[in-house]
Amino acid sequence: MSNNLLKSKRGIIFGALNDQSIAWKAAEKCFEQGASIVLTNAPIALRMGEINKLAEKINAPVIGADVTNMEDLKNLFEKSIEHLGGKIDFVLHSVGMSMNIRKGNHYTKLNHELEYKTLDISALSLHRVCQTAYEMDAMSEWGSIVGLTYIAAQRVFPDYNEMADAKALLESIARSFGYHYGVKNKVRINTISQSPTRTTAGSGVKGFDGFINYAEKMSPLGNASAEDCANYCVTLFSDLTRMVTMQNLFHDGGFSLTGVTQAVIEQMEK
Numbered sequence: 001m002s003n004n005l006l007k008s009k010r011g012i013i014f015g016a017l018n019d020q021s022i023a024w025k026a027a028e029k030c031f032e033q034g035a036s037i038v039l040t041n042a043p044i045a046l047r048m049g050e051i052n053k054l055a056e057k058i059n060a061p062v063i064g065a066d067v068t069n070m071e072d073l074k075n076l077f078e079k080s081i082e083h084l085g086g087k088i089d090f091v092l093h094s095v096g097m098s099m100n101i102r103k104g105n106h107y108t109k110l111n112h113e114l115e116y117k118t119l120d121i122s123a124l125s126l127h128r129v130c131q132t133a134y135e136m137d138a139m140s141e142w143g144s145i146v147g148l149t150y151i152a153a154q155r156v157f158p159d160y161n162e163m164a165d166a167k168a169l170l171e172s173i174a175r176s177f178g179y180h181y182g183v184k185n186k187v188r189i190n191t192i193s194q195s196p197t198r199t200t201a202g203s204g205v206k207g208f209d210g211f212i213n214y215a216e217k218m219s220p221l222g223n224a225s226a227e228d229c230a231n232y233c234v235t236l237f238s239d240l241t242r243m244v245t246m247q248n249l250f251h252d253g254g255f256s257l258t259g260v261t262q263a264v265i266e267q268m269e270k
Ligand SMILES: NC(=O)c1ccc[n+]([C@@H]2O[C@H](COP(=O)([O-])OP(=O)(O)OC[C@H]3O[C@@H](n4cnc5c(N)ncnc54)[C@H](O)[C@@H]3O)[C@@H](O)[C@H]2O)c1
Pocket: 014, 015, 016, 017, 018, 020, 021, 022, 023, 041, 042, 045, 065, 066, 067, 068, 093, 094, 095, 096, 097, 121, 148, 149, 150, 193, 194, 195, 196, 197, 198, 199, 200, 201, 202, 203
């Protein structure tokens, strides 16, 4: 169902890898709501080819960009403005990668060279995206930039490893850049703190099944799905949330404010 909430808006969506990706669902929902979109991902992800199915479905070009490369990002904004015919109204930063988790390194035994890379891809990249847009004056007034994060930025989830630090940095960048971009152009920047979700990035976390089942039981509404998250993104890109900025917004079925639930107590008593 469409309410045309994003009618005539132009957006760039990072991070649609396959049809489980949160960015994939977000692109579908934004398109449904009337937006014109450019899709982007790392060159290596584009070689897998899945993204072309989405591109065809929502009539969007795909422009490769490594989020750690400023030249790529500049080219992405230039080409997107050219293709979409004007400044950008919204950006979804849906990017994450832990090099140490990939290598199976425990948090107490990190390879710090790899950690730099993790922080660059998963957190500093939001700064790179914002700075590129800011310097190019590429965003419309009242534009909206959203990044995706996880509650391990505030509370310890041991197996989330170095990504907890990356998410804390990501949320801080949204807050700090949100100030400067708000003052300059009324552009707003927020992060959505999403429930655990079965995606390629999510499933990389050790013990993910336990993780997701526990969160389901600990959330009064249950876990928020990728599709729910996509709908929430639409609201943040729409004009109905113009005064929301610099926030970390929990989208987790109530998990973040729940101490314990009857379902968890019953599980422990078994
Ligand atoms: N899945 C979860 O449980 C969960 C929960 C909360 C937050 N998040 C966050 O949501 C976001 C999207 O992840 P997802 O779960 O949809 O998984 P996903 O694996 O589908 O998406 C991650 C994306 O990051 C892209 N990426 C990695 N390195 C890149 C680079 N150098 N340049 C450009 N793109 C690059 C990948 O190609 C991929 O498309 C991430 O920030 C993730 O941390 C996920």
